[in-house]
Amino acid sequence: MKNNKVALVTGGTGGIGSAICERLYKDGFTLVANYRDFDKAMKWREEAKKWREDQLKMGIDVKIIEGDISDFKSAQRMITEIEAEIGTIQVLINNAGITRDTPLYKMSPDQWYDVINTNLNSVFICSRLVIEGMIAKGWGRIVSISSVNGQKGQFGQTNYATAKAGMVGFTKSLALETAKKGITVNTVSPGYIGTSMVMAIREDIRNKIIEQVPMGRLGKPSEIADAIGYLVSESASYITGSDISVNGGLYMSR
Numbered sequence: 001m002k003n004n005k006v007a008l009v010t011g012g013t014g015g016i017g018s019a020i021c022e023r024l025y026k027d028g029f030t031l032v033a034n035y036r037d038f039d040k041a042m043k044w045r046e047e048a049k050k051w052r053e054d055q056l057k058m059g060i061d062v063k064i065i066e067g068d069i070s071d072f073k074s075a076q077r078m079i080t081e082i083e084a085e086i087g088t089i090q091v092l093i094n095n096a097g098i099t100r101d102t103p104l105y106k107m108s109p110d111q112w113y114d115v116i117n118t119n120l121n122s123v124f125i126c127s128r129l130v131i132e133g134m135i136a137k138g139w140g141r142i143v144s145i146s147s148v149n150g151q152k153g154q155f156g157q158t159n160y161a162t163a164k165a166g167m168v169g170f171t172k173s174l175a176l177e178t179a180k181k182g183i184t185v186n187t188v189s190p191g192y193i194g195t196s197m198v199m200a201i202r203e204d205i206r207n208k209i210i211e212q213v214p215m216g217r218l219g220k221p222s223e224i225a226d227a228i229g230y231l232v233s234e235s236a237s238y239i240t241g242s243d244i245s246v247n248g249g250l251y252m253s254r
């Protein structure tokens with residue numbers, strides 16, 4: 001059954017993003033998926049349109065909107081447009097993320113800043129832009145997709161692990177600020193999920209990683225989406241400042 005709440009999923013047309021959109025749509029939210037026009041080429045726009053059509057064929061109606069969530073002005077334009085045309089965003093899923101894996105001794109400033117801007121500064125930007133609307137409504141949910149590698153570290157990921165660990169401190173602090181305002185703020189930390197991001201790891205390295213997963217397999221995007229579906233539901237209204245690990249046992253934190 002439809003509820004009257006708007007949910008924005010950043011990077012919503014990607015591997016995990018698509019599964020989150022599908023799950024939240026089925027749970028009754030009005031869904032908006034953000035994508036980024038990386039190089040101002042039509043390619044990304046065309047791909048996003050095609051993605052929307054494919055979702056519609058499966059009975060999932062997700063609006064798509066372009067915006068660079070690592071840039072305050074671009075994100076502000078996007079969020080203003082969503083709120084004017086569709087409604088106040090009451091669920092924000094900070095899902096957009098990239099990797100630029102390389103050992104620190106070879107890492108360029110661009111490889112550092114691209115990851116920190118897209119994966120971490122975007123969390124500040126999007127949360128900042130929706131928080132006042134959520135406070136005014138007296139109900140909100142923010143879930144940021146962190147990572148097992150923000151918890152345990154990973155060879156070649158000083159940039160990525162920093163961004164993913166940073167989200168956790170942000171989440172706990174914002175959870176304190178909003179605890180009395182009907183807003184919960186949490187993270188989900190996926191392990192290795194079968195998406196193009198993980199499939200881009202060199203095959204022999206990827207196979208070694210999978211061998212280390214106690215469940216012996218990659219996770220499914222739907223297994224992340226299910227945790228998010230729960231966190232944004234009324235059933236999870238007493239959970240804030242928490243992290244849920246969904247990693248097949250790869251790392252167990254308290």
Ligand code: CAA
Nearest residue numbers: 099101102103147148154155156191192197198201202205
């Ligand atoms: N631990 C220790 N040593 C390692 C290592 C590891 N995990 N991985 C590589 N090495 C060693 C190699 O054995 C090699 O040693 P020798 O020089 O003695 O032969 C050396 O490091 C290779 O160093 P290079 O500088 O040549 O590294 P590279 O440029 O060839 O490769 C890398 C570096 C691209 C980061 C590669 O190691 C890699 O792909 N690692 C996996 C990174 C990873 O897991 N990324 C996750 C992406 S998905 C994601 O991030 C989603 C999520 O949230 C989980």
